[in-house]
Structure formats: structure tokens, C-alpha cells
Amino acid sequence: MVDASDLVEFQRHLDGAHHIAITSHRSPDADAVGTSLALARYLRATGKEVTCLLPDAPDEALDWMPGVEDIVLFDRDPGKAQDALHRADVLFALDYNGLNRLGPMADAARTATGAWLMVDHHMGPEDFPTARVHDARCSSTAELLWGVIAGLGGKDAVDATSASLLYAGMMTDTGSFRFSSVSSETHRVIAEMMDRGLDHTAVHEAIFGEQSMDRMKLHAFAVVERMEVYPEFQTAFVHLTAEDMARFHYRAGYTEGLVNRALGVAGVKVAVFAKESTDRVKMSFRSVGDFSVRDFAEQHFDGGGHHNAAGGASTESIGVVMARLRGLLPEIAAGIQAAEAPKG
Ligand SMILES: [Mn+2]
Structure with missing residues (x-):
């Protein structure tokens, strides 16, 4: 669950920000990529310039995610990634909580001068962020991010596409909703996603349905x-x-x-x-x-x-x-x- 007081700092930093960098961990999974793209869609809708950055490429099962082709990959384009990191007023750390999880991108991230905002559900967060939404009991970063976007007043910006990106993170991080991290809140968030036009069958099919x-x-x-x-x-x-x-x-x-x-x-x-x-x-x-x-x-x-x-x-x-x-x-x-x- 997201505490409204956590979001006061988020809002303050976002208000003054023009360039935003969204980062997630190496060997990025559906929760990492889905939340990055969903957050980018929300922030762009509020007029921000957003770059999504990953240390390396997501796996082919995520090729369907809208916007995945625009993510800057540090291992392919380190110069461009570095520029975006250094230009950012605000940097998001999604689905990880220690800079070493960025692997080869960690050094460049450490020299960034913008304010770090973290949204994560892993144990033992480091204290590099200026502000964070963190809950180790939560099913996924996607579930937390929904709370963040809703808390910032952005519910209406979450369309069927963003819903599918968030749902992908929730579904995969919970082993298709069977892990003990699944709560009634998880399902309430999914209900919200379905109200926004989520096609859950299509997401499941895209990730698990077909393989080489x-x-x-x-x-x-x-x-x-x-x-x-x-x-x-x-x-x-x-x-x-x-x-x-x-x-x-x-x-x-x-x-x-x-x-x-x-x-x-x-x-x-x-x-x-x-x-x-x-x-x-x-x-x-x-x-x-x-x-x-x-x-x-x-x-x-x-x-x-x-x-x-x-x-x-x-x-x-x-x-x-x-x-x-x-x-x-x-x-x-x-x-x-x-x-x-x-x-x-
Ligand atoms: Mn996760």
C-alpha cells in the first residue's frame, strides 16, 4: 500500500522537473520493463520529457510491450544513456533498491545529480534516493506504482495499454497470482486495471502463450x-x-x-x-x-x-x-x- 505522505516529496520533485530518467535493473523482467513504460506514459501525459534506461535488453517475451523499442540500453548505447542520466532533474529507480543492481550502468548512475525517487518491493533498500515508496510485502513494483500514480492524481491517464503493462508485472512477479505476496489489494488493483480496459488474456498469451x-x-x-x-x-x-x-x-x-x-x-x-x-x-x-x-x-x-x-x-x-x-x-x-x- 502507498502512504499519501510518501508522495508529498514525489510531487514536489516532479513539479519542478523537466527531464526525467526512469531506470530499472539488469536482466530486466516484466515488472521492471512494464513499470518503466507505464510510468513513462503517465509522466509524458503530464508534459514531462522522459527517457527509459536499462542496463541491458529485456527478453523476447516482452517484445510486445508498447514503447519497449524506445528504451535506451546502456550496453548498446552508453553515450546516450549517460547523457540522459546526467540531464535528468529526477531519476526513478523502479523494481530495485541498490545501485549495484544496475551492473555496468551503476557508475554512470552514481554520478547523476538529479533527485532519485524509488518505487520498489525488495528487502533492504539502500538510502541513495531522496524519497521512496517501498513495501517489501507488496506483490510487485507494478502494484505499488499503481498506488503512486493514483496518489498523484493520475488515475485517468492509465489507459488499457498502461494497464496491460502494469498487469504484466503483477502477473509474472506473483507466478500468475499464486505466491503468498498476493493480497486482496493486489486483486483490487487488477479490478481497477480491468475497469480501464485491460485485456488480461492477451497479456498472458503474449508472455506465456507462444515460444520459439x-x-x-x-x-x-x-x-x-x-x-x-x-x-x-x-x-x-x-x-x-x-x-x-x-x-x-x-x-x-x-x-x-x-x-x-x-x-x-x-x-x-x-x-x-x-x-x-x-x-x-x-x-x-x-x-x-x-x-x-x-x-x-x-x-x-x-x-x-x-x-x-x-x-x-x-x-x-x-x-x-x-x-x-x-x-x-x-x-x-x-x-x-x-x-x-x-x-x-
Ligand atoms: Mn518486481
Whole structure:
């Protein structure tokens, strides 16, 4: 929920701003991109000049989002990105709360002189922003951003297109509305989106409906050849090597959802997906129920995130990471048991 007092500062900074930069995290997901584009649409409707900036490209499943082609990508056009960052009177940080989440764009962002405004739902926000709307219990940045726009008096500027952008963030960040972060407020916001002409079927279809043959084969390969299920520990792992991904002509976003396949195995309460990337092994953690993958990721893999959905990374080899995960199985199982034990 958005507190009206949080928005007084937002309004004050926006009133005096001409150039606004909207930024979000590297490997941007639907919540990051959808909120960036929806906020840009609202601010432009109020007469501002807005540039959306991302460290790198969103995955192909978001190609349908109106305006995505105009986003300035730091890794493709660093000069243009730097200009926009430095020219901005106000900079938004959406769906992240630490500048290191900008990866290669972080240094340029640190030297920006405008006022930072944050809207985010991850744990442990840094204090670089001048003002922020932050709620770690909220389903998504999209849900929070609706509260921000409504609070600033911009409800009428949210049309069917903006509604679809916000809905995409809410839908994907909640695993299609099944995570415990979903509240009655989440559904009230969706009701508002539907009143504005949201075509929720079209959004779902655009994101999950169609996929390339390469992606489908990569998922099939991962499930058949690279999934390890440990029923006695209620845990499943999936991993992909760089070679695996090259074999199926990997593109950004291809591995989206793989961790949920592991989590979907009957009896599995904790799932981990690990993949080799250029300089490190990247990991996604998911759980159902009371076991906190955020704590687990933080403790063992320099990660963080949410209670049921977290990320992490390691500079060890994929082989070492997988061996370490297997070694942690008893600890995970004990954690699941402890989390499920009756309290008090
Ligand atoms: Mn998010």
C-alpha cells in the first residue's frame, strides 16, 4: 500500500522537473520493463520529457510491450544513456533498491545529480534516493506504482495499454497470482486495471502463450537431462551449462520459468535453477510455504530477494556450485521441517 505522505516529496520533485530518467535493473523482467513504460506514459501525459534506461535488453517475451523499442540500453548505447542520466532533474529507480543492481550502468548512475525517487518491493533498500515508496510485502513494483500514480492524481491517464503493462508485472512477479505476496489489494488493483480496459488474456498469451522451438527444446532438455529431484529432501535442482545453452541457440529470457518447472514436481518445496553466464553462475531460488529462499540465497550465494523467490550468484564453476548445493540438501530439508513445525 502507498502512504499519501510518501508522495508529498514525489510531487514536489516532479513539479519542478523537466527531464526525467526512469531506470530499472539488469536482466530486466516484466515488472521492471512494464513499470518503466507505464510510468513513462503517465509522466509524458503530464508534459514531462522522459527517457527509459536499462542496463541491458529485456527478453523476447516482452517484445510486445508498447514503447519497449524506445528504451535506451546502456550496453548498446552508453553515450546516450549517460547523457540522459546526467540531464535528468529526477531519476526513478523502479523494481530495485541498490545501485549495484544496475551492473555496468551503476557508475554512470552514481554520478547523476538529479533527485532519485524509488518505487520498489525488495528487502533492504539502500538510502541513495531522496524519497521512496517501498513495501517489501507488496506483490510487485507494478502494484505499488499503481498506488503512486493514483496518489498523484493520475488515475485517468492509465489507459488499457498502461494497464496491460502494469498487469504484466503483477502477473509474472506473483507466478500468475499464486505466491503468498498476493493480497486482496493486489486483486483490487487488477479490478481497477480491468475497469480501464485491460485485456488480461492477451497479456498472458503474449508472455506465456507462444515460444520459439529453441526455447521449448531447451526446457525439454533441461527437464530430461539436467533436473535432479531429491524427494527425501523435498528439493529439486536444474542447471544448464554454457554449452547446453549454445546448443539451443540461447537468447535472453529462454530460461525464464525453468525454476518453476522444478518447483512444480510433486512433493518439491524448494527449487534451485543455476546457469553458467559469462563471468559467473547465476541462480534462481523458489519455495512454497514457510522456507525462506531469501535467507538461504543470502547465506550461501551472496543473494537476496523475496521469501518465496530469490536470486544469487557465484564465481565458482557450475560443477562446484552444483556440488555445493547437493551438500546443502540436509540443511534445506531441516529448514523446511523447522519452518513447518507448529510455532509457539
Ligand atoms: Mn518486481
